[in-house]
Amino acid sequence: MAHRIRVTGTVQGVGFRPFVWRLASELGIRGQVLNDGRGVEILAWCEDPEAFATRLRREAPPLARITAITIAEERLGPPPQDFRIVESHASAPATAIAADAATCLDCLAEIRDPAQRRFGHAFANCTNCGPRLSILQRLPYDRANTSMAGFAMCPACASEYADPADRRFHAQPIACPACGPRLWLAEGDAVHEGRIALDRAAEIIRGGGIVAVKGLGGFHLAADARQEETVARLRRSKRRRSRPFALMARDLAEIRRFARLDAQEAAQLGSSAAPILLLNSEGEALAPSVAPGQSTLGFMLPYTPLHHLLLARLDGPIVLTSGNLTDEPQCASNAEAQERLSALCDALLMHDRDIVQRVDDSVLRMARHGPIVIRRARGLAPEPIALALPDAPSVLALGGDLKSSAALFTDGRLTVSQHLGDLSTPLARADFAKMVEVLLALNGARPALVACDLHPDFHASHVAAGLAARFDAPCVRVQHHYAHVLSCLADNGITAFATPVLGVVLDGMGHGNDGTVWGGEFLRVDHAGFQRLAHFPVVPLPGGDAAARQPWRNAVAQLDATLGWEAVAGSPALRHLASKNATALRRSFALSGAHRTSSAGRLLDALAALLGLCVDEQSYEGEAAMLLEACAARSTSGGSYGAERCATGPSWAPLLRGVLDDLERGTAAEIIARRAHDTVIAGVVSQVEAIRDAHAINRVALSGGCFNNVLLSDGISDALAARGFSVLVHRGLPPGDGGLAAGQALAALQARSEGLN
Incomplete structure (x- = not known):
């Protein structure tokens, strides 16, 4: 008997089809598997499709996130002779887009092994790691729809790509020294290529110079974190007076020389997201200008082969800060970097794999209740949140002007874009508009509702009004702190209000309903909306x-x-x-x-x-x-x-x-x-x-940017829990304005339906 099995979620670009092929072959199932705009479709001739589906969910690849599996019986005639992976079908996108993933241990071992053909190769990847969102032009996620389309596979890569037993089977960004991409260092009029480029880049950094490095989702500026004169120069060049710089260290042992690190923090650093993690400083000193006045240091581990190869040539951590002037978007293209970064650095380490989607580094810190996401970007975005709202219309929400992100609710999932920064410059505003269009295009969405902040002067609110007119959709203006509470609820998968929730929102400021500026709020939230019960002194x-x-x-x-x-x-x-x-x-x-x-x-x-x-x-x-x-x-x-x-x-x-x-x-x-x-x-x-x-x-939701403060977050949540309250904190979205758009989307749905069911 034939069965059509539909798998939705983050199931493209994560090795899911090869996994299905291997499992089906093991179980003697005949049929086929393909990617399409809705996710993964399997035609399986088998007696027990439920058992097959159970193993699909239980044994899925590490980067896969399954939100639903549906099974329908089909009358399709006799089965094929075997189980095959077939070419993808292009259709309206309805599948989650995979986040970029840090280099896996297998690929790392290859680039370190002189006996391997990818020894020293800066672009090694497989189905378990490498670029995803950052190279994606359109769905479905196939090589032809990424910036790898222009790199023809050499015979050896083509053989791996076609071998179901190989971990690079249908790995879309597959690469090697023979087929590219190409790495070079531009230093004035001199150009160094390949390993010599890496050698020279490391030499410049050791000598107190600054190198612009093209990473996974944008350029960074790299400098020796122990040389005060260099770090101070970097501050002057970026016009960044005192905001802490991010750091990259070769491994956990090197981080432990400068910061305290427990098992949970080590696991976060070594995860596929490989975020910047704020750690309590302890031990050896870095340049004072790295993080003036702070008790924490923001460390990350190398997350691409290029970073691993560069750090292996250095004897200490580097500052690795976004390649831009303060408040401008991170440079993503070679031309952009040469134009905007040449005056800030001594050389540019570049390659010819285009960055299609700009993605900054994620930033986290650990609290007693788990990680606090301060900036949700590379490795985390755009993984969606599944919400039990099957018949709800599509909503586009535009967030605010600080720490901006956009959110799209469609087909039962809430997708929040990567961090897009503050909308204070023309370049940042243009980048924001572009990313909103990308969010819509990649999801094939036409919103029925558009949501934004109540503040009339936010640039994001003006963009929302224009999009609402374009799509002939209502523009729902949402009170800032109400959106924060709903963001926390969405982050916990809550869309129904059998009993009211008390939202405690502590932040800088947001437009209030009474004409004052709110920011220390106690809001009763239920299906009818919100009521302000108390607030900090005005x-x-x-x-x-x-x-x-x-x-x-x-x-x-x-x-x-x-x-x-x-x-x-x-x-x-x-x-x-x-x-x-x-x-x-x-x-x-x-x-x-x-x-x-x-x-x-x-x-x-x-x-x-x-x-x-x-x-x-x-x-x-x-x-x-x-x-x-x-x-x-x-x-x-x-x-x-x-x-x-x-x-x-x-x-x-x-x-x-x-x-x-x-x-x-x-x-x-x-x-x-x-x-x-x-x-x-x-x-x-x-x-x-x-x-x-x-x-x-009795149920309390904590949100707002002040909950990035671990002392406040731990202190308030622990004290409330000790007094018998059910406490909700953010899990995967930022408590600050980076999560605002998610709450706006739910508020728009609530206004439409007069209650989420």
């Missing part, structure tokens, strides 16, 4: 956007609103604010139209300013809060200053009074910072308990 946001850049403004605003400026202005603890015109600033608070905010992020900025950690100007978004966390992490002596509540939510009077008192006593900054964290934790937990008492809500 204080002036002096200067609007200027307050987000200049922490001292928030310090004055918080003190004035909470304790009264006249009562504290003479405190010795505020001498470092004496040069600021606090009187004129306070006068602006009373002006009509002055911004007001409940932002948790601005509270953390104020605390950083009071401690003198970041007073005048932040050089990047979140710097003050990161320095505050780093300072607190240096102390284990904490304890809350006390938790108080007022009619609208937590009161920070004990916090601010306690900080000033400790400063006047000369208490160490790290102890004050730790106590400040503990007080915020206590205040949030106390408010959640009060809401449970009043509204009988």
Whole structure:
């Protein structure tokens, strides 16, 4: 009897068809398997298709992610003589796109073995590793639809590609020294090729130079992480004053020379995603300019053969930062790199395999509850989230203007794009528009709904309005913090609201429904939408956007609103604010139209300013809060200053009074910072308990960029769990604005259906 078996999920570009062939051959099943726009289709003449499907799911290749297997009986006549892999069928895409994967151990062993024909080859890969999204032009995922189409296979590669017993059977990016791609180093007028290019690149780095390296999803700038003069030069060239640089080390042993590393962290670093992982620094010192003022270092391991070969020629870690000027997209093409990076580096290490989709490095850190995804990109995106909404219409969501990403819901899966960066420059905005079109094209989608942030001036919201008009679709504007809560719920596979959820959202700022700027929110969420139950104190946001850049403004605003400026202005603890015109600033608070905010992020900025950690100007978004966390992490002596509540939510009077008192006593900054964290934790937990008492809500979802802070994330989630709450945290999406689009998509569906079922 013939059966048509349909497998959906991430099943293309991961060795799934060869796996099906091997399993069918083992079981004596006859038929065929192919890729099409919907996933993998199997025609199987067998007696027990359910048993076959069970093994398909249980033994799938390591990079495969199966979301569904369906079986239908077919009347197709006599079976073929064997089981075959047939050519793919092009049709409307409905399959998940595989993420790029770090070099597997088998390929790594080959490039290190002089007896292998791929010894020293910078582009070795197989069905278990290598480029996927970054080289994909269209579905289905076949060589002809990737940037490998122009590289004809040599006879040896063609033989491996056609051999079902070989791990490169139907490996679409298959490559070797004979058939390409080609590697070269451009150094002024000189061009070095192959292994000589790698030798010379390593020599330049050892000598204190900077090399632009074409990686998997874009160019990076590489420099010796121990040479301060070089790292400082890199900062000046990139116009990157103090944001920490990413690092790449040869192996785990090398990382352990500079940072603490436990088993969970080692597993994350060695995973197929190979992310940048923030680790607590410990041991030998790197150049001070690598991560100024931070207690963590962002390390990754080599994730392509090219990186492995380069690091093997060096005796220490390198800075490996994105190849761009600050706030611009990462360079992806050779021409782009030569134009934009030549002035920043001493040589460019390039190759002729085109990067079709720009993909930055993913960034994670470990909390007690698991990994926190800070930036979701290479190795993680665009793996979809399966949602049980079978009849829901397609939705395109555009996120926000910071840490932007787009999301598409279609065919029961939510696909969130790779991190697209901040939309503050024309280049970044053009790149965002291009990536949105790619997301639609690769998924063959025509959205019935378009969603965006409530903020009227976001560039992403303007793009959404244009797309809504183009597709003749409603444009649903979603309140920022409500989207954060729904993003956390989607991340946990929750689409039904049998009981309400309390969303605790702590972030920098988002447009509120009442005309103020929100950011410390306690939201009741159910099938009808959301209700704001409580919030952090509303204080002036002096200067609007200027307050987000200049922490001292928030310090004055918080003190004035909470304790009264006249009562504290003479405190010795505020001498470092004496040069600021606090009187004129306070006068602006009373002006009509002055911004007001409940932002948790601005509270953390104020605390950083009071401690003198970041007073005048932040050089990047979140710097003050990161320095505050780093300072607190240096102390284990904490304890809350006390938790108080007022009619609208937590009161920070004990916090601010306690900080000033400790400063006047000369208490160490790290102890004050730790106590400040503990007080915020206590205040949030106390408010959640009060809401449970009043509204009988026991399930709490934590979201917002402040939950990138491990002290806050662990402290709040642990304290709530200890008090019997069911706590939901982000699992695969960022708690910050990188996950916003996912929540917007669900909000649009909820608005359409008046409840997710």
